[in-house]
Amino acid sequence: MLVDDEDSIRKVVEQIIKKDGYNFCYADNGEEVLEMFRQEKPHLIVLDVMLPGIDGFELCRRIRQESSVPIIMLSAKGDIVDKSVGFNMGADDYIPKPFSPIELSLRIKALIRRTETQDKVKKFPEIIKIRELEINCLRHEVKVRGEKIELTPKEFELLSFLANNPGQVFTRQQLFNTLWGEDCFQDTGTITVFIRKIREKIELNSAKPEYILTVWGVGYKFCNE
Template sequence: MCAKVLVAEDDPRQAEVVRRYLVAEGHETLVVHDGRAALDEARRWQPGLLVLDVMMPRLDGLRVCRTLREESDVLVLMLTARAAEDDLLLGLELGADDYLTKPYSPRELMARVRTLLRRSSRPAPSPAGTRERRIGRVTVDPARHRVSVEDAEVECTRGEFAILAAMAGQPDRVFTRAQLLHHTRGIDRSSTERTIDMHVLNLRRKIETDPQRPVQLLTVYGVGYKLSAGPPTGDAS
């Protein structure tokens, strides 16, 4: 599918390469070279997808992503040279839909673009039921899009909530990464399954007492993840 794509990249040569690939696939493309321009054009032009470099002058990509996520549901594909786990987690925490670390090949970038646009064109699967579900210390309310831990509300991104709501609907079921990816934006078997791992790490920081020793959002090695009630209240973990 063709879309309006805004490219925010401060390297003119790299930006031109990306623009040519996008245009070749039929996308209407606009390029800017700093964060302030990215924010202004995203508001004015209303793109369907923003390809956003993190390190930019005037306003960095993280601040652009944070601001836009408060205003719109534009898809954000973040480009970063900082591959440290904390940097990637922060990008997803701020609402990025996917990320790609530099250096990258234009073909890989275009594969990510196609995946995001394809998934976004299909409605995400609804969580099993809309009633509130309490799993151990965690309560998920699909109707109000709300998550709380022992009655204290926790802020979750769209992707995090979709994952948690899917698992809360079927406690103790093991979900593969591909199945959880299906619940975030639709079905597509692409290389973005790593994004699920990042969402899970962020969720553990929010719902687990000790994220390094999770007792509810558990890894099933070689398969995926599951949400369990955890040990009885007061039991040592």
């Protein structure tokens, strides 16, 4: 499913998707996207940031409340702030305009492959409870000292993964691959930003973390002691 109000982009993406053997549907404004999404149930969404009505960031956030469908965001902006907002809203990948049709095709295939193999990934327990931190993996809820903490979808995914593997050290690249897949072409520095934001929300003192620890020169680990 493509969400973009530019005819030139629509024609390029439609050609790519049909050539790769996928069905294609599209919307050109934010108002009709959610209804079409619920009707068509697409396996992947290519979503432009700048749209009439509801913008792409807000649409991404709303879709994430209902589904984990892969989302690739398109934007004429390529700065780190714009990318960070997209990832925080739950996007799986981010491509600046103008883009290469071949690159878009590769990213679409990579995300679909990743989705198709998710059933093989180890499942988290329903609830992870470590000291004053409680993570409900089914409800996507996090509580600290009994108080509910608001996390973005990717923040929750990263925290859940680390908490489910306590004591194990992961590099930024390993964590990035876990969240976005090995075929995603983004800066692993995004992980550092996510770790900082999670610490600010769950730690008593984010400068002296007790849950997510830095292993200098290597990466991060979750402490359950």
